[in-house]
Amino acid sequence: MNNSNANQILLQAESIDKTYRIGTRHLPVLRNACLMVGSHQTLAISGPSGAGKTTLLHVLSGLDRPTAGRVYHRNTDIYAMPPSRRTRWRARDVGFIFQTYHLLPELTILENVMLPIVASGGRMNDAARQRSTEILERVGLAERLDHTPSTLSGGEQQRAAIARALVNNPEIVFADEPTGNLDTATGENILRCLLDMAGQAERALIMVTHNPEIADRCDRRLHLIDGILSETD
Numbered sequence: 751m752n753n754s755n756a757n758q759i760l761l762q763a764e765s766i767d768k769t770y771r772i773g774t775r776h777l778p779v780l781r782n783a784c785l786m787v788g789s790h791q792t793l794a795i796s797g798p799s800g801a802g803k804t805t806l807l808h809v810l811s812g813l814d815r816p817t818a819g820r821v822y823h824r825n826t827d828i829y830a831m832p833p834s835r836r837t838r839w840r841a842r843d844v845g846f847i848f849q850t851y852h853l854l855p856e857l858t859i860l861e862n863v864m865l866p867i868v869a870s871g872g873r874m875n876d877a878a879r880q881r882s883t884e885i886l887e888r889v890g891l892a893e894r895l896d897h898t899p900s901t902l903s904g905g906e907q908q909r910a911a912i913a914r915a916l917v918n919n920p921e922i923v924f925a926d927e928p929t930g931n932l933d934t935a936t937g938e939n940i941l942r943c944l945l946d947m948a949g950q951a952e953r954a955l956i957m958v959t960h961n962p963e964i965a966d967r968c969d970r971r972l973h974l975i976d977g978i979l980s981e982t983d
C-alpha cells in the first residue's frame with residue numbers, strides 16, 4: 751500500500767507578515783502567520799470583517815507578495831519564481847474563487863472559464879471548449895454559456911467564477927466565501943463540488959467562510975483575529 755500521499759505537504763507558509771502602506775501610514779494585517787496544508791485537506795478560515803482573510807488567501811496563492819516570510823508550493827518558493835513562471839503556476843496549479851468574482855466583462859461565460867486553460871499553455875480548441883462546457887453544466891449554467899457576466903445574476907456569476915477556478919483541476923483551490931450569494935440548495939451543490947474535488951489525492955481546498963456549519967464540514971478550522979492565525983480542534 752502506498753501511503754506517501756497522506757503526509758504530503760502541498761503548501762507551506764512560514765512566518766508571513768503583511769503590512770499595507772498608505773502614504774506614510776502602515777497597516778499591519780498579518781503577523782507571523784504559519785500554515786502547512788497537506789494533500790486532500792480542506793481548511794475553513796473565519797474571522798471578523800477586515801481581519802485579513804482575503805489578504806491571507808492572496809498571499810498564499812501568489813497574488814500578493816508578503817512583507818516578510820515565505821510561501822512554498824511543494825518545495826518551490828513561489829515568490830522567488832520569475833513573475834511569468836508564477837503566472838503560469840497560478841493558472842495551472844491554483845484555482846481562485848474571488849469574493850467579488852472578477853469575471854472579464856467583455857467575454858462570455860464560456861470564454862471566461864476557458865481562460866485558465868489558455869493561460870496555462872493549452873489551446874482554445876474543441877477539447878478546451880468541451881471541458882469548460884462540462885464544468886459549467888456541473889455548476890448549473892449549461893443554458894448560460896453565451897451570456898456575458900453583466901447579464902447574469904450575482905449567484906450565477908459566482909458559479910461561473912467557481913467553474914473557472916476548477917476547470918484545470920488545480921491542486922489547490924482558494925475560495926473566498928464561495929457560497930455567499932447562493933441559496934441553500936445551490937450552495938450545497940457547490941460546496942459538495944468543492945469538497946469532492948479536494949478529497950482527491952494531491953488536492954486541497956482553503957476556504958473563507960463565516961458559516962460555522964460549512965466550517966464544520968472541513969477537516970481543519972482556522973481563525974484570523976487581529977492579524978493572528980490560529981487553529982481549533
Ligand SMILES: Nc1ncnc2c1ncn2[C@@H]1O[C@H](COP(=O)(O)OP(=O)(O)OP(=O)(O)O)[C@@H](O)[C@H]1O
Pocket residue numbers: 770771772777779797798799800801802803804805806849
Ligand atoms: N490594497 C490594500 N491597501 C491597503 N489596505 C488594504 C488593502 N487591501 C486590504 N486592506 C485592508 O486590510 C484589512 C484586511 O482586509 P481583507 O480584505 O483581507 O479583510 P477580510 O478579512 O477579507 O474582510 P471581509 O470579511 O470583509 O472580506 C482591511 O482593514 C482593509 O481595509
Ligand SMILES: [Mg+2]
Pocket residue numbers: 803804805849926
Ligand atoms: Mg474578504
